[in-house]
Amino acid sequence: MQNPNKLSTNGLGRYGEEVAARRLTEGGLCILERNWRCAEGELDIVALDGDTLAVCEVKTRSERGFQQPSEAIDQTKADRLRHLAERWLAERWPVHFSRLVLAAERAEGSAPPDEAAVGGPAPPPPGGVRIDLVAVVNPVKGAAAVEHLRGAV
Structure with a gap:
């Protein structure tokens, strides 16, 4: 892999x-989708954290940058x-x-339900939905520093 310090x-x-x-993934989240796009924008990562849907915005900065990743999310x-997140849930x-x-159901060994039962309206995630920030700071030397801020938005 190319040196990340010299990346565009x-x-x-x-x-x-x-x-x-x-x-x-190492922290136990199950990634459902990456870089989901629609006409209004993009979601970086959508994952399940237990029974909670976590919509993760990833902000990466160089160690030499003037702005911390968490400062990149304003009200807009x-x-x-x-x-x-609402649109992703609906679609x-x-x-x-x-x-x-x-x-x-396969893991439990029970028979799969008929398609009508699965194809019906999906209930929302039991744990709800939250929007997280994953801040990545790429240092000049060494591994990137990663901070997962749950419910940051």
Whole structure:
């Protein structure tokens, strides 16, 4: 892999998202989707944290940058993230919910439900939805520092 300290801004962002996804997975989250896009914008990572849906905004900065990752989310960005999370839930949650139900039933050894039961309206995640910030600071030397701020937005 190329030295992340010499990456372009887009390259640094992609590097940060890779580091963030790895850290979230190591922390027990199940990543459902990465880089989901619609006409209004993009969600970096959508994951399950237990029974809570975590919409994760990844902000990556160079150690030499003037702004901390957490300073990059203003009220406008927070409102956009909330809107995108609602849209993702409406469009994508039923698909993921159906897969989760089928996987759980297979693990329990019970017969899969008929398609009508799975294809019905998906209930919201039992633990609700939260918007997290994953701040990645890429140092000049050594491993990136990653901070997962749950419910930051």
